[in-house]
Amino acid sequence: MKTVEAFVNEGKVRRGSRDPAEARSLFSQSEQRLADVKMIRLTELNAPFRFEDVYEALRESVQAFMALEGLKPYSHEAVIAFAGERRLLTEPEVARLDRYREIRNDIAYRGEKTTVQETRDALTFAEDVIKRLRQAFDLRLK
DSSP, rough: OOOOHHHHHHEEEOOOOOOOOHHHHHHHHHHHHHHHHSSSOOOOHHHHHHHHHHHHHHHHHHHHHHHHEEEEESHHHHHHHHHHHHTSSSHHHHHHHHHHHHHHHHHHHHOOOOOHHHHHHHHHHHHHHHHHHHHHHHHHHH
């Protein structure tokens, strides 16, 4: 995977000012999105759409950390690279998030489907990760 600096050089990440307000908003939105997904009974019909929401919640939670550093991503891959470089996620978690990015793209751009079980697994992963990231996020805001 490319480095965050490589994404900066390509114009896929822009440097700016730290934005704690944006960071808080992004993290809150990620938690709300996840809570919304948990309220809906998963079916074969809605599983792909809920999967997209779970992925977006994960992406938003990592992007909140980028806002704390004044980084604005224009690439989902850059967000994932950031999560790995800053050790927000372990290597296996980074690989899993990248796989979820690919699945999300297949859903969004090719009309592919996911199963209820695949979406449940992603939801469990997201709950664990976002809960852990919340603790780290709160520490960085202090």
